Each structure stands twice: as C-alpha cells, then as structure tokens.
Amino acid sequence: MGVVRIGVLGGGGILGSHASAYAKIRDRCEVVAVAEPDVTRHDRVKALLGANVRLYADYRDVIDLADVDAVDIVLPHYLHLPATLCAAEARKAVLVEKVMARNVRECDQMIDACEKAGVSLTVCHDRRYDSKWIALKEVVDSGVLGEIFYWKLEHNQNVVFPEGSWVRSREGLGGGAIMSCLTHQIDSLRWYGGEFARVSCMTRVIPDRMEGETVGVIIGKMRSGALAQLSINWFTRSNGARPNDLWYELVHVCGTKGEAYFMSSRGTFVMLHDASDGAAVSRYGREALDGFVEVPSGSWTGHERCIAEWVKSLRGEPSQVITSGRDVRGTVEVAEAAYRSAQCGREIELPIDPVSGD
Ligand SMILES: NC(=O)c1ccc[n+]([C@@H]2O[C@H](COP(=O)([O-])OP(=O)(O)OC[C@H]3O[C@@H](n4cnc5c(N)ncnc54)[C@H](O)[C@@H]3O)[C@@H](O)[C@H]2O)c1
Incomplete structure (x- = not known):
C-alpha cells in the first residue's frame, strides 16, 4: 500500500x-x-x-x-x-x-x-505508546525494582457534560468514569504488570453530573501476587491545570529493591533502595540511591x-x-468485573463470563 x-x-x-x-x-x-x-x-x-x-x-x-x-x-x-x-x-x-x-x-x-x-x-x-509511560515500562521490565508488590494508579479530572450528552448516559458510555477513563489505568497496568487475578470495587454516583459513577475505586490482586489500587475522580478540579495543583494521572510502582513513578506534567522517576545492583546504579546514577531521579524519555505523545x-x-x-482488539479485550473485562463487584459487594475473579446478549 x-x-x-x-x-x-x-x-x-x-x-x-x-x-x-x-x-x-x-x-x-x-x-x-x-x-x-x-x-x-x-x-x-x-x-x-x-x-x-x-x-x-x-x-x-x-x-x-x-x-x-x-x-x-x-x-x-x-x-x-x-x-x-x-x-x-x-x-x-x-x-x-x-x-x-x-x-x-x-x-x-x-x-x-x-x-x-x-x-x-x-x-x-x-x-501504551506515550514516551513517558514507555520510560516507566522500561524501568519495570529491567528488573531494577526487584519483586514488585504494589501498584497505585490514579486518574483525576473535572468532567462536566451538558444535559443530553452521550457521556451522561450509562447506556451511551457503557457505565461511568471507570469504563470510560479508568480503563486507561487498567490497560496500562495490564501492560506493566500482567493480568489481574481478582478485583473488588466501589463506586459513587453524583446524579447531577451523569448516570454512571463519577468516582470509582478498584482494589486488585494481580496474578503476580502484587496488590493494585486504582482510582478515578471525575469531580476534582485539582488536576494539574495550575502549578500547585495535584496531578491528572499518576502511576506509582513499588518493589523490594526500588520504586518508580510517572506523573503527568512532570515525567518518569526512579529511586533505588540499595546499591546491590551495580548496573542499575550506573544507569541511573548514585543520586538515585538518595531519592527519585528523572528517567529520560522521548517526546512522542501516545x-x-x-x-x-x-x-x-x-x-x-x-x-x-x-x-x-485481542490485546485490549482484557481491559474491558477488568472494568466489567469491577462493575459486577460494585453491584454485588463481593470480590470478582477473572476471567469472567461475558454477559449473554440473548
Ligand atoms: N485517549 C484519550 O485520552 C481520549 C480523550 C477523549 C476522548 N477519547 C475517546 O474518543 C472517542 C470520542 O470521544 P470525544 O470526546 O471525541 O466525543 P465527542 O462527543 O466530542 O465526539 C464524538 C463525535 O461523534 C459524532 N457522531 C455521533 N453520531 C455519529 C454518526 N452516526 N456518524 C458520525 N459521527 C457521529 C458526534 O456528533 C460527535 O461530534 C471516545 O471513544 C472517547 O472515549 C479518548
């Protein structure tokens, strides 16, 4: 072609x-x-x-x-x-x-x-294609963090749509903020840390905003054994628009030998907890033993x-x-499992049976 x-x-x-x-x-x-x-x-x-x-x-x-x-x-x-x-x-x-x-x-x-x-x-x-998110993926895949046992991913935005918008409709959106945008975090975590084993979830609807949830929290256990905490807040105004605001998106990963994070408007950072991995110390510098140092990345947007x-x-x-489509199907599956958990008040194991359309 x-x-x-x-x-x-x-x-x-x-x-x-x-x-x-x-x-x-x-x-x-x-x-x-x-x-x-x-x-x-x-x-x-x-x-x-x-x-x-x-x-x-x-x-x-x-x-x-x-x-x-x-x-x-x-x-x-x-x-x-x-x-x-x-x-x-x-x-x-x-x-x-x-x-x-x-x-x-x-x-x-x-x-x-x-x-x-x-x-x-x-x-x-x-x-998955953004240079700064890829920089975090490279840190994770390099093994310098040791055994990863904790992930925290956040998505913060002030989402207000007019009456009649498809975004306000549960049917139009496929749920609420979780299905619409926490799927960014679910998808990234599947890419960084493998598949989810089970999830539990709570949601909060704010009726004058939209039919689906405006706030949602998922607690997940990964197949690797790591714990994961994912949250979306579509009500906050502190999403990085001004210098002293909170972040729009955050990914924090913690392992036995170090930790790293991506924060929007800031970049990707790593800290090593000890000097046992000489190659990691020479890659990130001795400063990485004292605190977070920035990981260089390209400039492509996702x-x-x-x-x-x-x-x-x-x-x-x-x-x-x-x-x-096959790579990403599992992302929608985790969001759907989270909704089932929110509805029944129990943990849901992955994989789930798709709802029958019959
Ligand atoms: N990756 C991201 O960060 C990001 C950010 C925003 C939106 N999105 C995604 O992008 C998609 C679109 O979102 P948006 O914010 O642009 O929504 P939008 O409502 O601004 O745009 C959707 C457009 O589709 C048009 N449309 C409706 N029916 C149509 C039809 N039959 N034929 C052709 N056009 C039709 C509407 O008139 C509207 O202009 C969604 O999947 C959304 O989740 C992704």
Missing part, C-alpha cells in the same frame, strides 16, 4: 489529538473524509485536517467510500461496535479509540467480525505514536502495534 487513505468517523473533541498525529506522518497517509453529523463542528474539522477533507453526515457514508482504505473510529462508545461491524463488512481496517467497547461481549463481536473479514482491529490505548505504528502496519512496514 502507498499512501494510506483514511476515513475518520466522528469529528469531536479527540479529533484534535488524531489530527496532529496524522500531520506528523503526512508522507505515509492522508485523511480523505470525515463523518460528522454536527455541522457546527465542520469548520473545526477543516481547520484541523485541511480544507480538502470531504465531510459526510454519517459513519456509514465514509466506510462505503471506494477511496477509503481504513477507518479511524472516534465515535461515542455506543457506536464503536456497529461502526466496527460495518467497517469489517466493507473490509476496511479499523483503529478504534479507547474504550474498545461497552462490555466484553461487544469486544468479542468486534474481534470476531474483523478476523472473519481478514482486517486488522487496533485500539488506540494511547498511554496518539502520535499509536497512529504512526498503525499506519506503518497498514503499509506492511515493520511496526509495533501492541493494542490489537
């Missing part, structure tokens, strides 16, 4: 991050069409992607275009499944924004349809790198796509 011709389905908020990613790889791909029914958003779409991009009212119109090779789904969550099924039927490769779908059953239908059609299904879980790797894979070039 030469220049990949892409159709983007949805022209809303996250299009900005996708558009800047496409701009970085103009020699490899071109966004030829966008589906966006809200005409008040069309000027912004053209400003982001160029005046020549063709606009259509519905995702089906773009999937059917003969000059679209692959589609990038940036639609509300309740449309991820039908748009993927439609793309598979038209034999178009799919990139779908997180969260992959509203539940495991929908994920399985998407995987099945794409595999039967012989097209790839990639999920844009951008954190969206830029995810989209670049996806386009390379479509062109048959060597690529590092690490978020296929």
Whole structure:
C-alpha cells in the first residue's frame, strides 16, 4: 500500500489529538473524509485536517467510500461496535479509540467480525505508546525494582457534560468514569504488570453530573501476587491545570529493591533502595540511591505514536502495534468485573463470563 487513505468517523473533541498525529506522518497517509453529523463542528474539522477533507453526515457514508482504505473510529462508545461491524463488512481496517467497547461481549463481536473479514482491529490505548509511560515500562521490565508488590494508579479530572450528552448516559458510555477513563489505568497496568487475578470495587454516583459513577475505586490482586489500587475522580478540579495543583494521572510502582513513578506534567522517576545492583546504579546514577531521579524519555505523545505504528502496519512496514482488539479485550473485562463487584459487594475473579446478549 502507498499512501494510506483514511476515513475518520466522528469529528469531536479527540479529533484534535488524531489530527496532529496524522500531520506528523503526512508522507505515509492522508485523511480523505470525515463523518460528522454536527455541522457546527465542520469548520473545526477543516481547520484541523485541511480544507480538502470531504465531510459526510454519517459513519456509514465514509466506510462505503471506494477511496477509503481504513477507518479511524472516534465515535461515542455506543457506536464503536456497529461502526466496527460495518467497517469489517466493507473490509476496511479499523483503529478504534479507547474504550474498545461497552462490555466484553461487544469486544468479542468486534474481534470476531474483523478476523472473519481478514482486517486488522487496533485500539488506540494511547498511554501504551506515550514516551513517558514507555520510560516507566522500561524501568519495570529491567528488573531494577526487584519483586514488585504494589501498584497505585490514579486518574483525576473535572468532567462536566451538558444535559443530553452521550457521556451522561450509562447506556451511551457503557457505565461511568471507570469504563470510560479508568480503563486507561487498567490497560496500562495490564501492560506493566500482567493480568489481574481478582478485583473488588466501589463506586459513587453524583446524579447531577451523569448516570454512571463519577468516582470509582478498584482494589486488585494481580496474578503476580502484587496488590493494585486504582482510582478515578471525575469531580476534582485539582488536576494539574495550575502549578500547585495535584496531578491528572499518576502511576506509582513499588518493589523490594526500588520504586518508580510517572506523573503527568512532570515525567518518569526512579529511586533505588540499595546499591546491590551495580548496573542499575550506573544507569541511573548514585543520586538515585538518595531519592527519585528523572528517567529520560522521548517526546512522542501516545496518539502520535499509536497512529504512526498503525499506519506503518497498514503499509506492511515493520511496526509495533501492541493494542490489537485481542490485546485490549482484557481491559474491558477488568472494568466489567469491577462493575459486577460494585453491584454485588463481593470480590470478582477473572476471567469472567461475558454477559449473554440473548
Ligand atoms: N485517549 C484519550 O485520552 C481520549 C480523550 C477523549 C476522548 N477519547 C475517546 O474518543 C472517542 C470520542 O470521544 P470525544 O470526546 O471525541 O466525543 P465527542 O462527543 O466530542 O465526539 C464524538 C463525535 O461523534 C459524532 N457522531 C455521533 N453520531 C455519529 C454518526 N452516526 N456518524 C458520525 N459521527 C457521529 C458526534 O456528533 C460527535 O461530534 C471516545 O471513544 C472517547 O472515549 C479518548
């Protein structure tokens, strides 16, 4: 394949991050069409992607275009499944924004349809491609932290949507803040630390914000034996907008020989608890024995790198796509298990049986 011709389905908020990613790889791909029914958003779409991009009212119109090779789904969550099924039927490769779908059953239908059609299904879980999150992955994988026994991951935002928005609807979103955005943390933890063995969860709904939970806390036990604490707070205003605010996202990992963290707006840091690993001391410096030191990283955003790797894979070039539908299905499964725990007040073991659609 030469220049990949892409159709983007949805022209809303996250299009900005996708558009800047496409701009970085103009020699490899071109966004030829966008589906966006809200005409008040069309000027912004053209400003982001160029005046020549063709606009259509519905995702089906773009999937059917003969000059679209692959589609990038940036639609509300309740449309991820039908748009993927439609793309598979038209034999178009799919990139779908997180969260992959509203539940495991929908994920399985998407995987099945794409595999039967012989097209790839990639999920844009951008954190796995972000240079600073990768820097933490390299620290963890190097073994310098010893045996890892504790993870803490947080997501803090002030999320307020107007009446009528799909984000306020449990049905539209697939739940609440956990399914929508704590899946960033669940997915990252699966990538960093392996699979979950069991979870328990509590949620708090704030009815004037949305039907689903605005706050959620998951306690997990990993198959490795490590404990994990994941929380999302969609009510806080202290999410890193000003210098003295708290962080937007935090990942803290603690092992027998050291600890490390990623904090948004700050970077990735490591501390060694002793000098027994000479190679680690020379890699991070003796200062790492006295406190946290910054780990150098690249400057790619997750969206830029995810989209670049996806386009390379479509062109048959060597690529590092690490978020296929099959890779990511387990992320939705952990969120769904957490909801079952919140509902019944017990721990839930993974894997779970997908809810039957019958
Ligand atoms: N990775 C991240 O950090 C991040 C951040 C924000 C959103 N997202 C994800 O991106 C996706 C989209 O979120 P958003 O914030 O851009 O939502 P949004 O509501 O701003 O945009 C969705 C767009 O889809 C359009 N749409 C609705 N029905 C359509 C149809 N039939 N055909 C074509 N377009 C249609 C809407 O008019 C809207 O403009 C979601 O999966 C969301 O979770 C990811």
